[in-house]
Amino acid sequence: MADEELVPAAGYTLGYARGDDAAELLVLQRCCWVTEAILNDTFAIPALHEDLEAVEAWVESTHVWTLRKGPRLIAAVRAHQEGQRWEIGRLMVAPDLRGTGLGRWLLSYAESQAPDSVHQFDLFTGRCSERNVKMYRSAGYELTEPASGQLGQHISGAVYLSKPRVGTSRL
Secondary structure (H helix, E strand, O other): OOOOOOOOOOOEEEEEOOHHHHHHHHHHHHHHHHHHHHHOOOOOOHHHHOOHHHHHHHHHHOEEEEEEEOOEEEEEEEEEEEOOEEEEEEEEEOHHHOOOOHHHHHHHHHHHOOOOOOOEEEEEEEOOOHHHHHHHHHOOOEEEOOOOOOOOOOOOOEEEEEEEOOOOOOO
């Protein structure tokens, strides 16, 4: 899938990740989560411990969108449905492009792709990842406690954010 009308700027390509994107996704993921590890004073972040096979598995089992500028992978996000919740994760933007709005754009895109049966969007980030929390809150997410066994609960130092779905329109 590539739709030039949906991309945030000329020269960008939005695509649905394929298995052969996994190696690039792993590299982008590691460079993005090292910053999170430093901010949160922990390397106990699952994204830093996944290997290529784990990334290949989530590329096959979840919805994963990539954003490229030319051939370069510059951003990605994944999502999947759990009951009436749309769990969004691994939102990543290349470090040199942070603060350009790409993360917010991808977040909005991932939300727009949720099935109509979804009533709530959920995600988590590091407690000390102030920039992430600020961006998610500006997108309408609120800090909350996850229900037992929900997303991110197994990660020490993670904060859970949620927002209700309004409408069901897709981009």
